[in-house]
Amino acid sequence: MRSALIVGTGCVGTSVALALRAAGVTVHLADADRNALRVAVCLGAGSAEPPAAPPDVAVLDVPPDDVAPTLGRLQKTGAARSYTDVAGIKLLPQREALRASCDMTRYVGGHPMAEPEHAGALAAREDLLRDRPWALTPTEATGTRALNDVLELVALCGATPVLVDAARHDDIVARTIQLPYLLQELMSEDAAARHPLADRGLPPARPASPAPESWGALLAGNADAVLRHLGALDAGIHEAMAALEPFASAEAGTGTGLGTETETETGTEAERAAPALRRLHALLARGAERPAPTPVRAVGTVAVTVRDAPGELARLFADVAAEGVSVRDVAIEHGPDHLLGTAELLVGPARAAELAAALRARGWPARLARSAPVRPDPLKELT
Secondary structure (H helix, E strand, O other): OOEEEEEOOOHHHHHHHHHHHHOOOEEEEEOOOHHHHHHHHHOOOOEOOOOOOOOOEEEEOOOHHHHHHHHHHHHHOOOOOEEEEOOOOOHHHHHHHHHOOOOHHHEEEEEEOOOOOOOOHHHOOOOOOOOOEEEEEOOOOOOHHHHHHHHHHHHHOOOEEEEOOHHHHHHHHHHHHHHHHHHHHHHHHHHHHHOHHHHHHOOOOOEOOOOHHHHHHHHHHOHHHHHHHHHHHHHHHHHHHHHHHHHOOHHHOOOOOOOOOOOOOOOOHHHHHHHHHHHHHHHHHHOOOOOOOOOOEEEEEEEEEEEOOOOHHHHHHHHHHHOOOOOOEEEEEEOOOOEEEEEEEEEOOOOHHHHHHHHHHOOOOEEEEEEEEEEOOOOOOOO
């Protein structure tokens, strides 16, 4: 592979670009968000200049419902030889691409199963996808050349290709990724509403990558599979309620209050509780291998005013790196006149004040903006 086009400079798209650059591939970047594109270019992920000739592969780092329109638009202009995407669900883009009469011989759906902590190009790493499963969902129409091009792309990124049916992929994602995230959100909101202490002790769950609105698109696009697993969970919840009911306090108006040692004509309450206890143990054994809850991590935000001049963002990132501080994400707000605006750098809470002071010493208008709890992205590997 000699060249590639990355459409969308999010964390995954930029990580793919960095890995390809390290492998000697010429990378061209495109993004409707000018600031996001500028950040990716400053990180060395590729060039913002359009390619002189169609690259070997175009990688679409766009939301699931944008895959088909973007694919159709690129194919009409002959933007690349082969095409793939990195959306978190696969059946919806595949169906919409078919409806839009896209050339399916040159398209392979893909989903690299990485676990970035934050969204955006600054969370990208050259090795983010190394040794990670990369789901590929070719169809009967997929051409050999397109599949080989995408397999080479996966290999250059150091990932492991996993060929899987799109519907099977989405079912696995619904069960192992989307349902746990949805339940986490519902439980966090419920806890905060029930007791004022929860508002202090349990920060609201806000995944760092993708953004909450992206999660909504992923859930809506995979509604059939998510609803199917929600139904199974509902049955499991009722089964758990039935297993616990015999142990509920009789004084509370429910259950029999089993577990006391008072003698009765039929034996001790403990003996009567034994079948119910075995039922509860069997229920718990089925979920013994559940993953641990996603930990909450805090961040500090340093706001820096940056002028709209060539190399300014790169100079800012270089100064931050010189201070030995790792930036987890960045948000850029436009400013008036000749100012690029404010770059909000998300860093570890213990380093935020130190970084703001160090940047001021280097001549940057920097201030400590705020701290906020965030949760790492709950994406897990495809198994």
